[in-house]
Amino acid sequence: MDFLHRNGVLIIQHLQKDYRAYYDFLNFMSSVGDPRNIFSIYFPLWFQLNQTVGTKMIWVAVIGDWFNLIFKWILFGHRPYWWIQETQIYPNHSSPCLEQFPTTCETGPGSPSGHAMGSSCVWYVMVTAALSHTVSWMDKFSVTLHRLTWSCLWSLFWLIQISVCISRVFIATHFPHQVILGVIGGMLVAEAFEYTPGILTASLSLYLKTNLFLFLFALGFYLLLRMLDIDLLWSVPIAKKWCANPDWIHMDTTPFAGLVRNLGVLFGLGFAxxxxxxxxxxxxxxxYKPRFRLLCAATSVTALQLYRLVHVPTHTEHLFYVLSFCKSASIPLTVVALIPYCVHTAMQPRGKKIN
Structure with missing residues (x-):
């Protein structure tokens, strides 16, 4: 593992030296894979375009991020920005210098990469959905066009994944092998959901049971290892210790913050x-009217950008988790139920009663 880490540091140094001028672009690509953008941008657009794809996207993102958390706890992956300070393989304290950025100091373990995993699983769903749609209206004489579309979409998929991976390595928050594991893991989760059509007609009971299972399994796994004197939150104090700027440490990057966010989104989607x-x-x-869908999509994306202005207080950890759950649950409730109902009401002729 030290071999992978040491060579990973050399790659990071090379990227930071030769690609510093592209920081703004790489920072943007890092945000493309941010799980929070999956819920605030990709989901509202796709749900109004195709409810089946939008629903699958939430399930894939939530289950994928849950698996990411469990594997982070199992693999105990270090992040580059603190590993170079903690390792003993560099003689005479001659550890290399890695530049840090405002998005560097994530506090959870680093393997596999959550951004790479989230990006690959969601974009996999989008690409496969787009290809399925093109097949449905192409006739037998359009084989060449289908192959061209297939090549373009999968080329776009890999271009985005490679860019996200490079951006995460560039800011020294992941080693190369961690982002590769993330991409592979995300694709496997997305592919598994291609064979689980039952989620598209899931009842509220199934949503609640799934939420309860995910929470109890993660909590039970955490408590079990605590009983064995294994602290799964070991990375948080190390991250705080070696982060160049304390203001770059955010509570929403802790392991349980992601779990609470995902459970809230799935809970809200079930009710919605x-x-x-x-x-x-x-x-x-x-x-089924295009005008209705366009209005819902535009209103949903706008409303969810305003959600970013609502900051959950972080002075009390338990209160943060409760409010974070509520805020996350409100996202699908707004996109799936509240905004479509308001648009539907506004489109009704005056004087017509809504049943």
């Missing part, structure tokens, strides 16, 4: 899809 507002609007007569 099984609500009367969703059935009346998205499954009603307006639900």
């Amino acid at each position: 899809i099984n609500s009367d507002m969703f059935l009346l609007s998205c499954r009603g007569e307006n639900g």
Whole structure:
């Protein structure tokens, strides 16, 4: 493992030396894989375009990030910006210097990369959905066009994944092998969901049972290892110790913060899809009109960008987790139920009663 780490540091130094001028672009590509953008940008757009794809996207993102958390706890992966300070393989304290950035100081373990895993699983869903759509309207004489579309979409997929991986390595928050593991893991999770159509018609009971299972398994795994004197939050104090700027440490990068965020989103989606507002609007007569979908998509994306202005207080850890869960649950409730219902109401002729 030290071999991978040491060579990874050399790659990071090379990237930071030769590609510093591209920092803004690489920082943008890092945000492309941010799990929070999956819920605030990709999901509202795709759900209004295709409810099946949007629903699958949430399941894939939540389950993928849950697996990412479990593997982080198992693999105990170091991050470059603190590993060079903690390792003993460099003689006479001659550890290399890695530049840090405002997005460097994530506090959870580093392997596999959550950004790379989230990006690959969600983009895998989008690419496969787009290809399925093109197949449905192409006739037998369009084989060449289908092959061209297939090549373009998968080339775009790999271009985005490589860019996200390079950006995460560049800012010294991941080693190269960690982002590679993340991409492979994300694709495997997404591919597994190609064979689980039951989630598309899941009842509220199934959503609640899945939420409970994910929470209890993660909590039980954490408590079990604590009983064995294994601290799964070992990375948090190390991250705080070696981060160049204390202001770059954020509570929403801790392991349990991601778990709470994902459980909140899945919980909210279950209630939203099984609500009367969703059935009346998205499954009603307006639900199939392009104008209705465009208005819902534009309004949803705008509203979720305003959500970014709402900051959950971090002075009390337990309060942070509770409010973070509530904020996350409100995202699918807003996108799936509230906004479509409001748009549906606004599109009704005056004087017509809404049942």
